Amino acid sequence: MVNRSGTYGLTKWLALLLLLGTAAQAETIRIATFNAALSRDYAGHLIRDVEQRDDQVLHIAALLREIAPDIILITELDRDPEGRALRGFIDLLAQDGLAYGYSFAGAVNTGQMTGLDLDGDGRFSGPNDAQGWGRWPGHYGMALLSRYPLGPTRTFQLGLWADATDTRIPVTEPAQVRAIQRLSSKSHWDVSVALPNGQALHVLAAHPTPPVFDGPEDRNGRRNADEIVWFLRYLNGEAIADDNGTVAALTDGPVVVLGDLNADPFDGEALRAPMLTLLAHPRLQDPEPTSTGAIIAGIGGANDTHRGPVAQDTADWRDDPGPGNLRVDYVLPDATLTVTDSGVFWPAPGDRLSEEATASDHRIVWVDVELP
Template identity: 35%
Template sequence: MKTLIIGLSLASFVASFTTLAQTLKVATFNVSMESTNYTSLGMAPSDKVLAQVLSSKDNLQVRNIAEIIQRVNPDILLLNEFDYIADKSKGIDAFVKHFLNVPQAGQGAVDYPYTYVAAVNTGVPTEFDLDNNGKAEKFGGDAYGYGLYPGQYGMAILSKYPIEYEQIRTFQMFKWHHMPNAQIPVLPAEDGSIENGEPWYSEEEWTSLRLSSKSHWDVPVKVNGSLVHVLAMHPTPPNFDGEEDRNGKRNHDEIRLMADYLTPGTGSYIYDDAGHKASLPKNTRFVLVGDFNAADIGDKHRPDVIEQLTESPYVNNRLIPTSEGGAALSEQDYSRRFTAYWGARADYVLPSTYGFNVQDAGVFWPPSDSPLYRLVKDRNASSDHRMVWVTLEVLESEDHNE
């Protein structure tokens, strides 16, 4: 009976929409285009390294990344680990012009006339010794987000459809302690108890810390009259810490911030970088994209973290993207959903239950016997992550005004 009720409810929900003659392919790709991936140039780590790589117009790793993008050909694409370069002509627009607009290995050129980049917290110095190693070094673990220089591991959005730039919201500056019931890192006491433990951060540090390790973005895109909110983030990996689990707790709360933002009535505490209280209203089309560093199954899964999104009634996680290449990583059936070479589903494209039908999904990960394996054989070939994509059918509500 329960299944029947759910089925009738879903049928009623779908019946309230009319189908547009429109499909939309949305993808996310952690491309490893940050300076430490180009040490052969002999340059000190900075955003100038990627600018140099892009100006050369002939870097094999970047050409392979461009070929993957051309093969999948998404309409909207988030790039993670694309160093932030404020001058777009030397950064994201140079990538589009010199690599995506140029046919790679016989593939057709693709164009993205609308792009968006913004500052991130990685490498932005603080005055504190946040990693408690006895030195306030202003970079690495002592930055607002781990990074050797400002903008390392940045993000970029590319779109074939117009970005509504005036409506973009960013949450780079949101303070962690402003989240109700935030997961405060505590170093356990000798008896192992948290109750008797010592806070990892001083009060001054805690009240200064930004939650987002990179940034959280809400980037609205106009798709033939329908507004789609691209919700992008790249939470910190939940490791590289100790018993205090500071990165694990931060990863949880970074994901929670987006879960609260998209859940009506839950995100009233959230403010954007313009100082405005901001959360999504009911009946809003959105697509969550990014390397969330949160496995949903297997030995790297942390309970109740990614489930904040995948089990939300507002998020459609029914069709999980898979690949043959991922399936070959282990004997476990769930390995076909892996998106990173180290064996986890880390990268996600999750549409709203409202306003879309999911038509297809996949992970670009050719098996080792494929001629295309050359594109993914190691990090030097392209990245240690794989592109994830979902094809959506855009629905228009009969009683909802855009």
């Protein structure tokens, strides 16, 4: 049994101990995802903010200590070439006992310039001209933190959008763009985690582009959909070329899909079918984590027209004129794993850490699974 730091995590742990008594039980691990909003407009500024203990950085660290995941994907965590921001943040977490001995933060497409004027503004170096929207290479990066050793990792940053199976790339896309535009706005990862029971857990991670900020061609909506469909292709056994040139299918073992997928299955502007299909995939299960805070926050403005379960919302976005709060962050474990608990850490106003929770416009989504 993992002893978790933080009042919230400790309470869950003690309650489980009381329930189980003294009998030997299988180990439970906590898996989470969090869009931490730790991105800055200029390269190197997150390094400065982490090292100077910026208030937002401290608030994000407090939230993570409270939930104390064993494995977590953090999105919107700027990536610098030397890994100083990530290393400093891991050190900050460890100061109060949340130690991550293993991490992975591969390269991302955000801020990687294409050399083309993708948005037609006469410039070739704006954030819209990058492979993924970003002001500099590594902007809006992501990192996987783990208490358990990381094994073989496959990354799928370089695959072309036009080469994706049944691609939705607009037919109006110029040939020179189709020849260089990558599918992943950041990257797609398959990271193997060595679990205490001897199994290897495949963490499938991504942070697709938001399906907004475009025109009637719905370019971003189409790309978001195809980035989500990548998971379906991989889960269905399609052999996909990784960044090392290896063409292979997903290997055996349990999986978990993690990330801010920027798609709500019922509301918002994302295409519905890919997200609904992923949630219903026979290889996965959807624990449908909830929070009381989301219910309280989901009143007024665009929220009043939403069809989806308000308690499952994970992002606190503008209510008027919209899009309102949405469910966009997901932890989807393998269908063979036993889920013992789940939640969205969204404190109600006045509750402990309610102020710290506003350090990001997303909330931590976590799922506890029992190892066989």
